[in-house]
Amino acid sequence: MLIPTHRLNGESMFKKRKLQTIENRAADVVVIGGGIVGCSAAYYLARRGVSVILCEKGDVGLEQSSRNWGFVRQQGRDEAELPLMMASNQIWQGLEAELEADLEWIQGGNLALAYDNERMELIERWHPIAKAHGLDTHLLTRQQLRDIVPASKSRILGAMYTPSDGQAEPRKLCPAFKRAAQAKGAQFLTQCAVESIELQNGRVAGVQTEQGSIQASMVVCAAGAWSTRLLRPLGVKLPSLWIKGSVAQVAGAGDLTAAGVWGRVAFRQRGDGRLYMALGVEGEHHLMLDSFRFFPAFLPLYLHNRQEMKFRFGRVLLNDLFGRYNDFKRHRTLDPPASRQGIESALRYLQDEYEGVAKVTVERTWAGYMDCTPDMLPVIDQLEKPRGLVLASGFSGHGFGMGPVVGKLVSELIIDARPSIEVTALRFSRFKEGVGTKHSPVV
Ligand SMILES: Cc1cc2nc3c(=O)[nH]c(=O)nc-3n(C[C@H](O)[C@H](O)[C@H](O)COP(=O)(O)OP(=O)(O)OC[C@H]3O[C@@H](n4cnc5c(N)ncnc54)[C@H](O)[C@@H]3O)c2cc1C
Numbered sequence: 001m002l003i004p005t006h007r008l009n010g011e012s013m014f015k016k017r018k019l020q021t022i023e024n025r026a027a028d029v030v031v032i033g034g035g036i037v038g039c040s041a042a043y044y045l046a047r048r049g050v051s052v053i054l055c056e057k058g059d060v061g062l063e064q065s066s067r068n069w070g071f072v073r074q075q076g077r078d079e080a081e082l083p084l085m086m087a088s089n090q091i092w093q094g095l096e097a098e099l100e101a102d103l104e105w106i107q108g109g110n111l112a113l114a115y116d117n118e119r120m121e122l123i124e125r126w127h128p129i130a131k132a133h134g135l136d137t138h139l140l141t142r143q144q145l146r147d148i149v150p151a152s153k154s155r156i157l158g159a160m161y162t163p164s165d166g167q168a169e170p171r172k173l174c175p176a177f178k179r180a181a182q183a184k185g186a187q188f189l190t191q192c193a194v195e196s197i198e199l200q201n202g203r204v205a206g207v208q209t210e211q212g213s214i215q216a217s218m219v220v221c222a223a224g225a226w227s228t229r230l231l232r233p234l235g236v237k238l239p240s241l242w243i244k245g246s247v248a249q250v251a252g253a254g255d256l257t258a259a260g261v262w263g264r265v266a267f268r269q270r271g272d273g274r275l276y277m278a279l280g281v282e283g284e285h286h287l288m289l290d291s292f293r294f295f296p297a298f299l300p301l302y303l304h305n306r307q308e309m310k311f312r313f314g315r316v317l318l319n320d321l322f323g324r325y326n327d328f329k330r331h332r333t334l335d336p337p338a339s340r341q342g343i344e345s346a347l348r349y350l351q352d353e354y355e356g357v358a359k360v361t362v363e364r365t366w367a368g369y370m371d372c373t374p375d376m377l378p379v380i381d382q383l384e385k386p387r388g389l390v391l392a393s394g395f396s397g398h399g400f401g402m403g404p405v406v407g408k409l410v411s412e413l414i415i416d417a418r419p420s421i422e423v424t425a426l427r428f429s430r431f432k433e434g435v436g437t438k439h440s441p442v443v
Contacts, residue, residue, distance in 0.1 A: 025053065025212070025213075025214045025215070026206075026214065026215040026216065027051045027052055027053040027187070027214060027215075027216050028045075028050045028051045028052065028216065028217070028218060029045055029050055029051070029052045029053075029216055029218040029219070029220060029414060030052075030053050030054075030055060030194075030206065030207050030214050030216040030218075030219045030220070031045075031052060031053070031054040031055070031219075031220040031222055032054075032055055032194045032197075032207065032219065032220065032221050032222060032223050032230065033054075033055075033056065033221070033222035033223040033224055033226070033227075034054055034055075034056030034058075034059070034060035034061065034174060034178070034188065034190065035060075035061060035063055035064060035065040035174065035222060035224050035399075035403075036061065036065040036173055036174055036177070036399060036400060036403030036404075036406075036407075037065075037222040037224075037392045037393070037395070037399060037403055037406050037407060037410075038054055038056070038060075038220065038222035038223075038407075039054070039060055039061065039065075039173075039174045039177035039178050039181065039403075039407070040177050040403050040404050040406060040407025040408070040410075041220050041222060041392065041406070041407040041410040041411060042054045042177070042178075042181040042186040042188070042407070043099075043177045043180050043181035043184070043186065043407060044407045044408045044410070044411035045186070045410075045411045045414065045415075046181050046184035046185050046186035047181075047184050047411075048411060048415055050411070050414070050415065051185070052181075052185075052186045052187070053186070053187045053188075053189060053214055053216070054181075054186060054187070054188045054189065055189050055192045055193070055194050055207065055209055055214070056188065056189070056190045056191075056192060057191070057192065057193035057194070057226075057328050057329060057331075057332055058190065058191065058332035058333040059190045059191075059332075059333075060174040060175060060178050060188065060190065061170075061171065061173065061174025061175060061178075062333045062335075063224055063225065063333060063334050063368065063369075064224055064225070064368045064369070064370060064371070064395075064399070064400075065170060065173065065174050065224075065399075065400065065403070066170045066171045066174065067170065067245075067247065067366055067367065067368030068170050068245075068247075068368065068397075068400045069170075069247060069260070069266060069267075069268060069276055069278060069400075070104075070167045070168055070169060070170050070260075070268055070276060070400065071110060071165075071167055071260045071262070071266075071268065071400070071401060072088070072089065072092050072105075072165060072166040072167055072168055072400070072401035073085070073110045073162075073165050073260065073262075073401055074086050074089055074110075074130075074135055074162055074164070074165055074401075075110045075112060075126075075130070075135075075137055075160060075161075075162040075165055075443070076112055076126060076160070076262075076442050076443030077398070077442060078376070078377055078440060078442050079129055080377055080425035080426060081377065081378075081398065081402065081426075082129070082133055082135075083133070083421050083422070084402055084405050084406070084409070084421055084423070085401060085402055085405075086133065086135065087405045087421055088401055088402050088403070088404050088405035088406075089164060089165070089166070089401075091404040091405055091408070092105060092166060092168070092401075092404060093105075093107065093166075095404060098180070099176040099177060099179070099180045100180070101172065101175075101176035101179070101180075102172065103168045103169060103172050103173060103176060104167075104168050104169035104172060104270060104271055105166060105167075105168045106166055106167050106168070106258055106271065107163075107164065107165070107166040108165075108166065108167065108257070108258025108259045108260070109148070109161055109162055109163040109164070109165050109166075109258070109259040109260070110161070110162050110165035110166075110259060110260045110261075110262065111140075111145070111148065111149070111159055111160070111161050111257075111259045111260065111261045111262065111263075112159060112160045112161075112262050112263075112443045113145070113154060113156045113159045113261070113262065113263035113264075114156060114157045114158050114159065114160075115154070115155070115156055115157065115263070115264065116157065117157070119157075119443070120157045120158050122441060122442065122443045123139065123158060123159075123160045123443055124139075126160070126442060126443050127139055127160065130162070135162060135164070136162060136163055136164050137160060137161065137162040138160070138161055139158055139159070139160055139161075140158065140159040140160065140161050141158065142154075142156055142158075142159075144159075144161075145159045145161075148161065148257055148259055149256060149257040149259065149261065149354070151254070151256055151257075151354045151355040151356050151357070152353065152354060153353060153354065153355060154263060154353040154354075156263070160443065161259070165259075165260065166260075167260050167268045169270065170400060173400070173403070177407070189209070189211065191332070192209050192210060192211050193209060193210045193328035193329040194207045194208070194209050194223075194230065194328065195207075195208045195209060195210060195328065196208045196230075196233060197219055197221070197230065197231075197233075197234060197386075197389065198213070199234070199386050202385070202386055202387065203217070203386050203387040203388045204216070204217060204218065204219045204386055204387065204388030204389050205217070205388075206219070207219060210328075210329050217388050218388050218389075218390065218414050219388060219389055219390070220390045220391075220392060220410055220414075221389065221390070221391050221392070221393060222392045222393060222410075223393065224371050224393065224395075225240075225242050225334060225369050225370075225371040226325075226328060227240065227371065227391070227393035227394070228240045228290060228371075229325060229326060229328075230328070231391075234386060234389075236383065236385075236389075236391075236428075237431070238373075238379065238391070238393065238394065238428070238431075239290075239294040239297045239298070239373060239374055239431055239436070240290070240294075240371045240372060240373050240393070240394045241285060241288070241290055241291060241294060241298060241371075241372055242285070242286065242288065242316070242369035242370070242371065242372075243283055243284065243285050243369065243370045243372045243397070244282075244284040244285070244286065244336055244339070244367050244368070244369055244370075245278060245282055245284075245367060245368055245370060245397065246278060246279075246282065246284075246338040246339040246342045246343055246365060246366070246367040247276055247277070247278045247338070247365065247366055247367070247368075248276075248277050248278070248338070248343045248346065248347070248362045248363075248364070248365045249274055249275070249276060249277075249362070249363045249364045249365070250267075250274065250275040250276075250277050250347075250350075250360045250361065250362055250363065251273070251274050251275075251360065251361045251363050252357075252359055252360045252361050253269070253273065253274075253275050253350075253354075253356070253357050253360050254273075254356040254357070255269075255273070256269050256275070256354065256356075256357075257269060262280055263280050263349070263353065264279070264280050264281075264349040264353070265277060265278070265279065265280055265346045265347075265349035265350045265353065266278050266279070266280045266346075267350065274363070275350075275360075277343075277346050277347070277350060278342070278343075278346055279342050279345055279346045279349075280346075280349075281305075281308045282308065282339075282342055283305050283308045283309040283310060284310045284312060284339060284342070285309060285310070285311055285312065286312045286313075286314065286315075286316035286317070286336075287311055287312065287313050287316065287317050288316050288317055288320040288325075289317070289320045289321070290320075294374070296437075297374040297431065297436070297437045298374050298437075299437075300374070300437055300438070300439055301372075301374055301375075301376070301437075301439045304439060304441060334368070334369055336367045336368070336369060337367060338365035338366055338367040339367065343362065343365050347360075347362065370395070370396060370397040371393060371394055371395065371396070372394070372396040372397065373394040373396055373431075373436065374431070374436055374437040374439065375430075375435075375436050375437060375438055375439045375440070376396040376397070376398075376439055377394070377396060377425070377426055377436075378392070378393065378394045378395045378396065378398075378399065378402075378406075378426055379391045379392070379393055379394050379426055379427070379428045380392050380406060380409055380410070380413075380419075380423045380426045381413075381423070381426065381427045381428045381429075382413050382414075382417075383428055384429070390410055390413055390414060391428055392406055392409075392410050405421070408420075409421060409423060
């Protein structure tokens with residue numbers, strides 16, 4: 001089968017636009033970035049009466065937040081993330097009602113498949129963690145797996161299943177949060193790249209945007225893959241690199257399962273029967289200047305994933321060498337082409353491991369860059385220096401499911417100074433302390 005490889009938006013990076021200018025504005029909080037983290041933060045801040053302006057260099061939810069698989073998964077999380085993800089799952093269960101929007105939410109569970117002893121050990125090691133946190137995770141035999149996915153012919157050693165996990169449509173989430181936030185008074189400025197975060201006497205005073213300046217005593221950096229660059233001029237070193245993931249939309253698979261499935265091939269089935277499908281493990285890293293700057297911090301992660309990591313040397317590095325990624329308006333939407341090889345391998349696994357999928361059609365493909373930290377955990381923190389800066393970034397391929405609770409926690413960090421869930425393990429200073437390079441392999 002000829003697999004089409006598309007970009008999601010097909011937007012020219014250099015499209016000329018008529019620039020709007022804004023009067024000198026002011027707000028209590030400026031949020032930088034209109035992905036799930038920024039949109040959700042704007043919503044929860046506005047809900048509590050805080051005046052908030054969100055600046056997005058393109059349009060909301062066009063980078064990672066609309067390109068992901070759509071898993072809302074508690075299963076297999078690092079223990080530092082698990083309480084957040086369990087709270088996020090609770091929010092997800094009422095989110096369509098809260099935002100008055102169809103998000104294609106399905107609470108069909110999540111499955112992790114083990115084909116070898118190494119992964120089986122990870123599953124067996126993780127299961128007691130789930131139990132300790134009161135999560136409804138259980139281990140499955142091959143036969144029990146077939147009860148959930150009758151078409152499965154995978155030769156697995158075992159599997160893990162969490163029925164309370166779910167899935168939703170990524171493209172619908174940010175617009176829904178945006179509408180709900182606007183209804184509560186939040187302002188959204190799109191096509192509005194933040195060029196710098198402004199300081200006065202060592203604390204945040206606002207932002208300079210391509211449309212003018214905005215005064216604010218609090219700024220939330222939720223700029224996803226761009227956060228490291230945005231923070232660098234302030235002397236804030238966030239170690240994060242771009243890892244590409246490719247996804248395909250597949251039609252004609254028949255009725256497979258309501259669960260999100262994570263094996264050699266990962267997929268979930270939408271309400272209309274189409275699958276979103278990808279390689280279960282994919283690590284395509286396009287080398288950039290930060291790959292060298294942060295090499296020591298990322299070395300343990302590289303070594304652990306050396307079999308899956310594919311290093312690419314080319315246009316991304318050249319763009320970086322010429323400083324093209326430092327101009328945020330130049331890339332309204334980061335829109336890499338999907339990897340044909342990755343999609344072909346995922347399709348082969350799908351056809352090898354499931355019945356009734358021999359004649360599926362790949363309808364479209366896309367890719368996104370995840371912002372990964374050395375320990376594959378995000379930073380959710382109000383920084384010591386400069387004061388007034390909240391960082392919510394580095395979600396390392398896990399941020400869609402967590403997005404709703406992260407926005408809530410950001411609002412609590414700003415309004416209450418203490419979030420309702422402990423996030424100390426996700427503090428920014430862990431990288432300086434030397435504990436932020438320890439990646440604990442989870443399922
Ligand atoms: C292929 C793939 C599969 C994934 N699968 C899953 C999954 O199944 N489940 C899950 O939980 N997570 C998944 N993820 C991860 C998840 O999508 C991300 O962790 C999450 O979307 C990150 O949200 P964000 O708001 O931090 O970043 P983004 O969605 O990337 O948003 C950042 C926004 O900031 C804007 N911005 C950047 N710089 C500036 C600036 N200077 N001025 C103004 N705006 C700026 C950008 O334009 C962008 O819109 C996946 C990711 C990928 C790529």
